[in-house]
Amino acid sequence: MSSSNEARKDNLLVGLAGQQNAGKSTTFNMLTGANQHIANYPGVTVDKKTGFYRYKDVRVETVDLPGTYSLTSFSLEERVARDFLLTEQPDVIVNVLDSSSLKRSLYFTLQVLEMDFPIAVALNMMDVAKRNGTHVDVEKLSHRLGVDVIPTVGRRGKGKNELRDAIIATANRKEHNVLRVTYEELEPEVAALEEELGKTKMQGKYPLRWMAVKLIEGDSEAQRIVREELGENSAAQTKANEIRDKFEEDHYMDVADFMLGCRDRLATDIVESCVTEEKEGRDTITDMIDNIVLNRFAAPFFLVATVFVIYQLAIVQGYELTNYWWPYLAKVRSFIADLLPAAGLLEDPYVRSMGLWMVDSANGLLNYIPIFVILFSLIAILEDSGYMARIAFILDKLFHSFGLHGQSTLPYILGGVFAGGCAVPGVMATKGIPDERSRMATILTVPYMNCLAKIPFYTLLINVFFVEYKSWAMLFLSTFTIFAALLISKLLTSTVLKTMETAPFVMELPKYHPPTLFGVGQRAVERTWQYIKKVGSIVVAVSVCVFTLLQFPGLPAEKMAEFEGRMDQALVTFQTKIKKSSYAGQFGDVQSVVNLLNLYHDYKNDKMSIRGKEASLALNDKYKAEYPGMYMFLKPGADKDAKVVNRALRKLSSSRKSLRREMKEVRISNSFLGMVGRSLEPVTQWAGFNWKINVAIMSSFAARESSVATIGVLYQQGADENKSLEERVGSESGEGGFTPLHALAVMIFFALYPPCLATTIMIKVQTGSYKWMTFSILFPTALGFLAASVVYTGGSAANLSGIQMMGIFYGFTVLLTIALGLFNSWRKDPEPLPDFSGRVTE
Secondary structure (H helix, E strand, C coil): CCCHHHHCCCCEEEEEECCCCCCCHHHHHHHHCCCCCCCCCCCCCCCEEEEEEECCEEEEEEEEEEEHHHHCCHHHHHHHHHHHHHHCCCCCEEEEEEEHHHHHHHHHHHHHHCCCEEEEHHHHHHHHHCCCCCCECCCHHHHHHCCCEEEEEEEHCCCCHHHHHHHHHHHHHHCCCCCCCCHHHHHHHHHHHHHHHCCCCCCCCCCCHHHHHHHHHHCCCCCCCCHHCCCCCCCCHHHHHHHHHHHHHHCCCCCCHHHHHHHHHHHHHHHHHHHHECCCCCCCCCCCHHHHHCCCHHHHHHHHHHHHHHHHHHHHHHHHHHHHHHHHHHHHHHHHHHHCCCCCCCCCCCCHHHHHHHHHHHHHHHHHHHHHHHHHHHHHHHHHHHHHHHHHHHHHHHHHHCCCCCCHHHHHHCCCCCCCCCCCCCCCCCCCHCCHHHHHHHHHHHHHHHHHHHHHHHHHHHHHCCHHHHHHHHHHHHHHHHHHHHHHHHHHHHHCCCCCHHHHHHHEECCCCCCCCCHHHHHHHHHHHHHHHHHHHHHHHHHHHHHHHHHHCCHHHHHHHHHHHHHHHHHHHHHHHCCCCCCCHHCCCCHHHHHHHHHHHHHHHHCCCCCCCCHHHHHHHHHHHCCCCCCCHHCCCHHHHHCCCHHHHHHHHHHHHHHHHHHHHHHHHCCCCHHHHHHHHHHHHHCCCCHHHHHHHHHHHCCCHHHHHHHHCCCCCCCCCCCCHHHHHHHHHHHHHCHHHHHHHHHHHHHCCCCCCHHHHHHHHHCCCCCHHHHHHHHHHHHHHHHHHHHHHHHHCCCCCCCHHHHHHHHHHCCCCCCCCHHHHHCCCCCCCCEEECCECC
């Protein structure tokens, strides 16, 4: 592998490798022009990503490997990176180094050099190093390492072509005189074992010196490979064991620690010869900021304040923007309604009903796009600035008190600890947690986070029932779910997960970076688009299923006859009132009346979708031009006979609307899904759930967003309405006696409700057990119903309002959390701040 193959010149395989947060994904995007998710947070890339580019007639396949500190086999990231290098044997490895923390980065570089691959080094973040007063002699570093070293600033595209040139040059280079780590007195034994391995069939398949080093270290993955290649008790394995045992017996120290020290001394020597610190002894900007935000007393304050600001800006202020956004969605609905078959007198054609049902379902969720754009932008700012990693550091001690792991933070963030996440990637991210107990606890509690799909439902209920307390209600939900996850984790790790093993927390704290407008905007648009795609696919599909289950078996014949009779009577009344007008002859048949009613409804809808006097006048002119023989019935002016028709028309429209609503209630009540929802009411009444909420909860198991879509169709508007969902729920809730206490119980149940179908499947994949998958459904259901019943029944018995009960329940949850773990955690001696020179905390 020390020389390249000429045939590969036009088609190269390149692996991007390096430590976490060195800027690999940024470099990957710079080279390939891709838009992979990048954040100033370690461990974002947990699986390898592939991209392509063509440069100087060479097609280059580039693979972004997970960030890792070493090439052992302790973590998933290490295994993914190492397996790729061993099995794919890329033509070039681009080792991305953080120039502002060169010594730490070099430790990984020395391991890659040991594998004898052609290497080019991307010395990234040169701007950060310069800002910190760190000068790297690039030429000398290249000479010491024996490889091309290219200074880059990945996020600004600096050094792109130079790095591409270096990749091609490295691939075509005949010989590579790279730096080799010497293991001092162990060097003869390493060479002897390498020679022993060279006599086996492993020659040419693996880097033999690297394999010899790993066998002497006692690396389990290297031992596995040797067992598979050479069988049990091979001579090479026996020799490696003898070398390790003799060294440890003679030196009273672990051989792996000795070899680590050799690499560390070499890295130190390289840094001392190539790096000059111009601001030595002075705190960097990162240090100064961390001294404040990571202060043991100030850190919780900054964390809570950050959460509050996010919700205040995204949820409260973002909701105000929906008032300007909704008219555009209403126009889309009106446009699609015009394309569908015309509405009937009492019942619409099935195509129209289904079409508008799907539009209403989608609009009910798309109305929250302004909220998500703001929310995702703020989260991107937290990620890019580097504060998100500090949050993990702040929460680590707290997490340990509840049986979780510091690396549980990333799954929680992905799951929606700040809202707007998704439990599926959250559960997937748990595979990086090294100890089984914490990993299982994280898997089972990630679904309690406020995922993207829960936000519309919370926002809907808060804007209907907690209008005066929006900020506090959202703060309650955002933090309550964290407390709930901690309490449940403590319960699980103290009982069913008690016997599983644990491991220490190691995480890098990145330097603070100023977020870029492009990066934040790109992230916000990307995540919002993912939300829109989900609305356009699975949510609409689920809404169609719910629609079908709510439509059949339909109205009983006798009930339908009753409604038709009442409608006929309303028609007779209409014609009686207008019979003395000069326009009576125009409306002698039913179809002419239906046409007038539909025109009247369209006019009202269009009126609701516009703002301003000028727009209103323009709309009148449009209808006057398009319907010259009917417009006088919409705007009678001084025409007395037209006024008579207009008054009768409004009365008839009201009767039709009332009848349609009654028909909807009866149809849904008698539907398959309605019958199930009603059958559950005797039980769910203790939690304050009516049958409509039962139906919404059942439909949300397929996808959380479906809850809002289902509520939208249960509180369905007629063909003559274009109201927002909040307006519809608010108007009907008052009639049904649904109070803020009901809404609170529903929100709490929804916060603790079982994961959606996709998350449930992912839990099965990650745990490999149907037992845990079943547990993840049944346990939250029982817990959520119990909590909701306590809140609703207890609040009703004490005659408390929704906001009062919210405060009491929240206070109880917080106190219970403190009692179980927080107090003991804080009582311990304070731990020192992280070593920012090494950027690693444990």
